[in-house]
Amino acid sequence: MILCKVRDKCVSTIKNKELTGISFIIVEKMDRNGEASGDYLVAADPIGCGVGETVIITVGSIARTAISNDKAPIDAAVIGIVDSKEK
Amino acid sequence: MILCKVRDKCVSTIKNKELTGISFIIVEKMDRNGEASGDYLVAADPIGCGVGETVIITVGSIARTAISNDKAPIDAAVIGIVDSKEK
Amino acid sequence: MILCKVRDKCVSTIKNKELTGISFIIVEKMDRNGEASGDYLVAADPIGCGVGETVIITVGSIARTAISNDKAPIDAAVIGIVDSKEK
Amino acid sequence: MILCKVRDKCVSTIKNKELTGISFIIVEKMDRNGEASGDYLVAADPIGCGVGETVIITVGSIARTAISNDKAPIDAAVIGIVDSKEK
Amino acid sequence: MILCKVRDKCVSTIKNKELTGISFIIVEKMDRNGEASGDYLVAADPIGCGVGETVIITVGSIARTAISNDKAPIDAAVIGIVDSKEK
Numbered sequence: 042m043i044l045c046k047v048r049d050k051c052v053s054t055i056k057n058k059e060l061t062g063i064s065f066i067i068v069e070k071m072d073r074n075g076e077a078s079g080d081y082l083v084a085a086d087p088i089g090c091g092v093g094e095t096v097i098i099t100v101g102s103i104a105r106t107a108i109s110n111d112k113a114p115i116d117a118a119v120i121g122i123v124d125s126k127e128k
Numbered sequence: 129m130i131l132c133k134v135r136d137k138c139v140s141t142i143k144n145k146e147l148t149g150i151s152f153i154i155v156e157k158m159d160r161n162g163e164a165s166g167d168y169l170v171a172a173d174p175i176g177c178g179v180g181e182t183v184i185i186t187v188g189s190i191a192r193t194a195i196s197n198d199k200a201p202i203d204a205a206v207i208g209i210v211d212s213k214e215k
Numbered sequence: 216m217i218l219c220k221v222r223d224k225c226v227s228t229i230k231n232k233e234l235t236g237i238s239f240i241i242v243e244k245m246d247r248n249g250e251a252s253g254d255y256l257v258a259a260d261p262i263g264c265g266v267g268e269t270v271i272i273t274v275g276s277i278a279r280t281a282i283s284n285d286k287a288p289i290d291a292a293v294i295g296i297v298d299s300k301e302k
Numbered sequence: 303m304i305l306c307k308v309r310d311k312c313v314s315t316i317k318n319k320e321l322t323g324i325s326f327i328i329v330e331k332m333d334r335n336g337e338a339s340g341d342y343l344v345a346a347d348p349i350g351c352g353v354g355e356t357v358i359i360t361v362g363s364i365a366r367t368a369i370s371n372d373k374a375p376i377d378a379a380v381i382g383i384v385d386s387k388e389k
Numbered sequence: 390m391i392l393c394k395v396r397d398k399c400v401s402t403i404k405n406k407e408l409t410g411i412s413f414i415i416v417e418k419m420d421r422n423g424e425a426s427g428d429y430l431v432a433a434d435p436i437g438c439g440v441g442e443t444v445i446i447t448v449g450s451i452a453r454t455a456i457s458n459d460k461a462p463i464d465a466a467v468i469g470i471v472d473s474k475e476k
Contacts, residue, residue: 042326042344042377044312051131053184055175056208057194065129065184065208072342081159083129083184088316097314097326097344099377102190103363107318107375114194114207116129116186120375121317121326138218140271142262143295144281152216152271152295168246170216170271189277201281201294203216203273225392227445229436230469231455239390239445239469255420257390257445276451288455288468290390290447303413303431303464305399333429349403358401358413358431360464364450368405368462381462382404382413 042097044071044123047090051083059113066090066119068098084117097121129184131158131210134177138170146200153177153206155185171204184208216271218245218297221264225257233287240264240293242272258291271295303358305332305384308351312344320374327351327380329359345378358382390445392419392471395438399431407461414438414467416446432465445469 045068053065063085070080075095084098087108096119105111107118132155140152150172157167162182171185174195183206192198194205219242227239237259244254249269258272261282270293279285281292306329314326324346331341336356345359348369357380366372368379393416401413411433418428423443432446435456444467453459455466 044328044342044344051184052211053208054211056184057174059193060207067131072340079159081131083131087318097312097317099375101363101377102188103366103375103377105190106320106373112193114186114190114205116188116190118375120321121314124313124315138271139298140295141298143271144261146280147294154218166246168218170218189275192277199280201273201277201292203275203277225445226472227469228472230445231435233454234468241392253420255392257392276449279451286454288447288451288466290449290451305415305429305431333427348405358399358404360462362450362464364453364462364464367407367460379462381408382401385400385402 042099042120045069045096045098046071046077047092047094047096048081049092057114059110060115063108063113068096071095082117084119085113085115086119088119088122090119090122095123097123129186129207132156132183132185133158133164134179134181134183135168136179144201146197147202150195150200155183158182169204171206172200172202173206175206175209177206177209182210184210216273216294219243219270219272220245220251221266221268221270222255223266231288233284234289237282237287242270245269256291258293259287259289260293262293262296264293264296269297271297303360303381306330306357306359307332307338308353308355308357309342310353318375320371321376324369324374329357332356343378345380346374346376347380349380349383351380351383356384358384390447390468393417393444393446394419394425395440395442395444396429397440405462407458408463411456411461416444419443430465432467433461433463434467436467436470438467438470443471445471
């Protein structure tokens with residue numbers, strides 16, 4: 042999984058019918074020190090994250106299990122919000 | 129998923145038989161500000177996008193669910209057209 | 216999917232038993248203008264492409280459906296030969 | 303799979319319900335000589351690694367089998383701790 | 390798939406129980422001319438390759454079929470040894 046910061050919401054009216062009611066967010070990959078990387082992706086958000094939060098994003102076909110719909114054609118989803126990183 | 133702009137149609141007469149009737153488009157990955165990245169891929173288009181529209185592309189084996197055919201050997205498909213990004 | 220040019224055939228005598236009779240080719244990823252990128256991969260070729268043709272390559276576990284064998288351990292396959300790109 | 307060094311633990315209280323009780327770690331990809339690459343990812347750790355250990359990380363949807371839960375939306379997991387590399 | 394040269398064996402005593410008896414090797418991705426790329430990965434080796442051989446590596450969840458174990462959490466495996474590349 043990758044650590045990302047939530048940057049934007051992403052609104053799409055014309056979309057696949059399996060995605061009705063699913064929120065999409067634009068997230069930016071972070072490096073280890075929490076610095077922005079400039080790499081963005083769009084992820085489904087079943088948790089309800091706020092802009093600026095650090096989240097764990099899972100990538101690939103398994104992402105659909107995060108929204109409990111095997112027919113949802115998504116490849117990225119939030120699976121957790123990060124509290125802290127401990128050494 | 130990734131945000132892309134639709135650039136071209138891609139015509140293939142000799143193709144896998146599961147792909148008969150499926151449109152393919154050439155899309156270019158966008159950065160957060162909507163600038164072109166120079167990275168291109170080919171995606172199935174079950175929605176009917178126009179050249180120049182910003183779309184959400186899902187990547188990987190799950191893309192086949194976007195065209196409702198589990199036997200279709202595709203790894204990228206349009207799942208939505210973007211209205212706007214809200215902070 | 217990605218657009219590639221066929222560059223070489225790839226011969227392997229000692230290989231996984233599910234791959235008997237499957238042709239492998241070495242393809243090079245193209246950019247939008249049909250220029251060589253320098254990135255190569257090996258793909259299964261169920262269609263019978265010729266060296267120099269532009270092909271559509273699907274990548275990932277779904278590639279096995281292009282050769283109709285769910286047990287074939289391949290991650291890339293030709294799914295079509297490109298006629299043209301229309302704007 | 304990729305060789306990584308364990309760098310941090312990653313704590314998330316608000317997370318997908320299938321991930322309750324699963325430890326997450328932040329790992330850094332290593333090059334062949336064991337040098338740090340600067341690339342990080344988050345992985346599930348079913349083995350119980352210590353910070354500084356060199357581990358084998360599997361990536362993609364198959365990672366869920368490493369924690370024996372097909373519904374777990376994870377894309378990376380530790381599958382082994384490296385003893386040594388022999389030529 | 391990608392062309393790689395076998396560089397090292399990789400020994401792991403503490404590993405996932407589905408991987409007992411499976412050999413792991415460290416391979417380096419090659420460019421088209423057989424030059425080293427500096428990119429390394431760890432792959433399961435069901436064929437028994439020797440250090441220095443050029444092999445075809447399949448990547449992703451499908452790799453598990455190369456070792457005939459759907460529960461094996463691996464994302465890369467050798468599927469063939471290259472004889473030659475013919476134009």
